[in-house]
Amino acid sequence: MNHRDLLKAMFQAAVDAADPMTGIRAHLPAKPKGKTVVIGAGKGAAQMAAAFETLWEEPLSGVVVTRYGYGCETRDIEILEAAHPVPDAAGLAAGKQLIDAISGLSEDDLVVALICGGGSALLPAPPHGMTLEDEIAVNEALLASGAPISAMNTVRKHLSTIKGGRLAAATKAPVVSLIVSDIPGDNPAHVASGPTVPDPATRHDALRIVEQYGLALPSPALRHLNSEAADAPKPDDPVFARDSHHIIASAGVSLEAAAQVAREAGFTPAILSDAIEGESREVAGVHAAIAREVLHRDRPFQKPAVLLSGGETTVTIRKKGGRGGRNGEFALAFALEIEGEAITLLAADTDGIDGSEDNAGAFADGETAARMRAVGLDPRGLLDANDSYTGFAAVGEVFETGPTGTNVNDFRAAVVG
CATH class of the missing domain: 3.40.50.10180 (Glycerate kinase, MOFRL-like N-terminal domain)
Structure with a gap:
C-alpha cells in the first residue's frame, strides 16, 4: 500500500x-x-x-x-x-x-x-x-x-x-x-x-x-x-x-494497534510517547527533527520506519478567525519543517473532529508547503494565523472520517523513507 x-x-x-x-x-x-x-x-x-x-x-x-x-x-x-x-x-x-x-x-x-x-x-x-x-x-x-x-x-x-x-x-x-x-x-x-x-x-x-x-x-x-x-x-x-x-x-493501547499495522507492512514502528503535551507547532518541530534524523542517519531508528505518538497538544490563538485545530496546526508546522523530504504524516483526532471544522486532521508530506504556494497561499502566514484548515483544504489534504464513536485524543504517525 x-x-x-x-x-x-x-x-x-x-x-x-x-x-x-x-x-x-x-x-x-x-x-x-x-x-x-x-x-x-x-x-x-x-x-x-x-x-x-x-x-x-x-x-x-x-x-x-x-x-x-x-x-x-x-x-x-x-x-x-x-x-x-x-x-x-x-x-x-x-x-x-x-x-x-x-x-x-x-x-x-x-x-x-x-x-x-x-x-x-x-x-x-x-x-x-x-x-x-x-x-x-x-x-x-x-x-x-x-x-x-x-x-x-x-x-x-x-x-x-x-x-x-x-x-x-x-x-x-x-x-x-x-x-x-x-x-x-x-x-x-x-x-x-x-x-x-x-x-x-x-x-x-x-x-x-x-x-x-x-x-x-x-x-x-x-x-x-x-x-x-x-x-x-x-x-x-x-x-x-x-x-x-x-x-x-486509552491512547497507549491504540498506538500499539497502529504499530502492529506498520510492522505487518514492513516498517519499523517506534512509539515516541502516548502522553505528549505542549504547543502544537513546537511539538511538530521536535517530531520533524526526529523524522529527518531517521531519514538521513538511520538513528535513533532505522528506516523504513513509522514514528507514532499520542497525547494532547495545545494551540495558543494568535489571531482570531483562523480555521482548524491542534492536529491541523501540527501538520502544517511539520510540513514546513520537512520540505523536500521523503516523509509523510497524518495528524488527526481519534474522535473524528479537529477543532473548528468537520475534519479529523490532515496529511502532510515534503511537497505540501510547495503545493500551498502553487495555489497562491503562504503556509507560514497560515500557521501564524492559526488557519491550517484553509491551506489543507486548498490542496486536498484534509482527512475526514466523521464521528468515530470513541476518543483517545491525538493520533500522529509519520512514515519515513
Whole structure:
C-alpha cells in the first residue's frame, strides 16, 4: 500500500482498539439489588451507552449527553446532544437531567457513569453567582490560552456544580465509572473534568493556573475561585467510599494497534510517547527533527520506519478567525519543517473532529508547503494565523472520517523513507 493508505489503516486500527464494546465487556460491574441507572457525557458517550445496554442483561434506564451529530440509536438510554467545544443551553439542561436521574436513588441501586473526552464542554453547570455566559467566556479563554488539558480542567472543575466529583456526590448509590481516556497520563479525574472522579487539586491550584496563563476570566468567575464555595470534594470524602472507576480505552493501547499495522507492512514502528503535551507547532518541530534524523542517519531508528505518538497538544490563538485545530496546526508546522523530504504524516483526532471544522486532521508530506504556494497561499502566514484548515483544504489534504464513536485524543504517525 502507499504511504497514505498505510496511515489511514493505522488510524483505523487505533480507533478500533478504542472500541467501547471491548472495554465495557471487560469491566461490567456486578448486578445491584435495586435499579441500574446509566449516565454519561462525552463525544463518544452515545456509542458507549449503546454498547453498555447491549451487554447488560438486566433492566436499566439512563441519560447521556454527546456533541451535536454524535448521537446513535439506543434502546433504553436517552441520548441528549449539546454544543462542543463551547457550551450552550442544551448542555446546561442536560447536566440537570443527569443529576435528576440519580439524585433519588438508594444504596441498593447502581449508577454506571460512561465518561469520555468532551464531557467538560457538554456539562456546563455554573455555580451560584455565575451565568452560562460566564462559563462560556471561561471556556473560550481556556481554549485560547495554550494551557494543557489537565490545567484547563483544574480550572473548570472549580467553576462548576457538576465537575470535580460533584455528579457522583449527588447520589446515595454506588457509582462505577467506565472511562475512555483522552488525557495524557490517563488520570481519570481529568477526563471530562472528572464529574464522577474527584482529585486533590484545590481552588488555589486553579488560581495559580489563572495567573500563570494570564487568563482574563469574568469577574464572577474570579470571585467564585476566591471563595470557599469553589472547593471541590476530595478523594477521601466518605461519599465516594463505595465508588470505583476503570480506564477502558486509552491512547497507549491504540498506538500499539497502529504499530502492529506498520510492522505487518514492513516498517519499523517506534512509539515516541502516548502522553505528549505542549504547543502544537513546537511539538511538530521536535517530531520533524526526529523524522529527518531517521531519514538521513538511520538513528535513533532505522528506516523504513513509522514514528507514532499520542497525547494532547495545545494551540495558543494568535489571531482570531483562523480555521482548524491542534492536529491541523501540527501538520502544517511539520510540513514546513520537512520540505523536500521523503516523509509523510497524518495528524488527526481519534474522535473524528479537529477543532473548528468537520475534519479529523490532515496529511502532510515534503511537497505540501510547495503545493500551498502553487495555489497562491503562504503556509507560514497560515500557521501564524492559526488557519491550517484553509491551506489543507486548498490542496486536498484534509482527512475526514466523521464521528468515530470513541476518543483517545491525538493520533500522529509519520512514515519515513
